[in-house]
Amino acid sequence: MARRFRGESHHKVDTKGRVSIPALFRRVLEAGDPDHREGDNPNLVIVYGDHRRNYLECYTVEAIDEVDEQIAALPRGSIERRMLERLFNGQSFPTTVDETGRLVLPAKLRQKIGLEKEAFFIATGDTFQIWKPETYDEVELKRTEEWLDEMPDDFDPLTLLNGAGG
Template sequence: MARRFRGEHTFKVDAKGRVSIPAFFRRVIEAGDPNWTDGLRPEIVIVYGDQTRDYLEVFTVNAINALDDKIAALPRSPLKRKLERMVSGQSHETEIDPDGRLVLPQKLREKIGLQKEAFFIASGDTFQIWKPETFAAHEAEYAEELGDDVPEGTDPLDALDMVLDARGAR
């Protein structure tokens, strides 16, 4: 099984758009790049998407290839075209520099309003980069929406067990 991203971190963004990548994230990126070896710069793909996305999603080479394969397997449709445009067209291939930093182009920083700090949050085989204030607002909104479906004090892991039990997949 492939290594997965875990955790959340906040890092400073310098005037050139350079931001450090959490050390553990770098290990996952390296493991997810089949061409990476010691001394080379590991590659990633940043999907920025259309105006509805207020964060950047970072994929390892293996993760973006798996996503590309899933999209390619879809029948021709408006959804397939939209996914192809987002994943292939509204994305940026880049690499991690020798100091463990990512250079975010001005266009991407402006898209999500990134200025002095970047908030990183793991999302399984990808991670997201947010403007910290935007993420906090998004999380507050999400918690309010979730509140109707999950009784107060419920541990989300318990809820996962309930879903698995209902499906008979336990």
Template sequence: MVRSFRGESLNKVDTKGRMSIPASFRRVLEAGDPNWETGKQPELVIVYGGKNRRHLECFTIEAILDVERRILKMPRGSKKRKALQTLYSTQATTTSVDDTGRLVLPAKLREKIGLDGNAFFAGKLDTFEIWNPETYDDEMFAGLDEDDDFDPDADASIYLDGEEDE
């Protein structure tokens, strides 16, 4: 059974970059790490991306392996493959949860997204994101302009209708 990252959490970040990962997120990380076993700490991959990324995207090991499989199916040398390899391999780091359920973010990553004092965790089903809380509030619905197929002011659940088994 595939577990999903759900919910949101605002957690403290100490001066060394340590922050608690929500307990439900830790269970998903454990389930998504093929090498995890009781008593060990699960690994995850943090994608920090280029200058335009204002958040960190965190993947279970199984989820990033799926992304990598899809990238490897693309033509070698194609611009899309190169861009995706850079994002998901070069601009990413593998780490693990510590013994107390915390994540330790290097200063480079904290500075990139402006973390100071608090971190906002946002579940996104197969990944979770870490944001500066103010940035998240500013960008949560950025780019969701109304068009023929989407109304940003509508209850998003209306878009589930008719999308099954397509």
């Protein structure tokens, strides 16, 4: 099983679009890059996706390879395969962490999610997301809080794993 991303943090974005990646995230990127050697900078793929996606999703090389294999298993020429290829291959940006542990986010990606002076990183298991902090609070955090508020007071999220193979 591949290492997982864990945690969340805020990081400054400079005028050139450079942003530091959390150190723990860099270790997972290294472990998830089959070509990575000690002293090398790990590779990753940033999927920016369609107009409805208001965050950047960052995949290790192994994680995006898994997605690519699942897409390739769909019938060639099917609408589902063509759309997934467009969303995950066409609307993505392969990149490398620089020698100082930063990503350089192109202006197109920063503009798509409205990223300016600060980025919010949040782990999502085998990927991590980069958000404009205000958008995360207004959209995702609000959605999570609303979902939890619908649950009984004694709700334990681990109960959702019952029957999930664990």
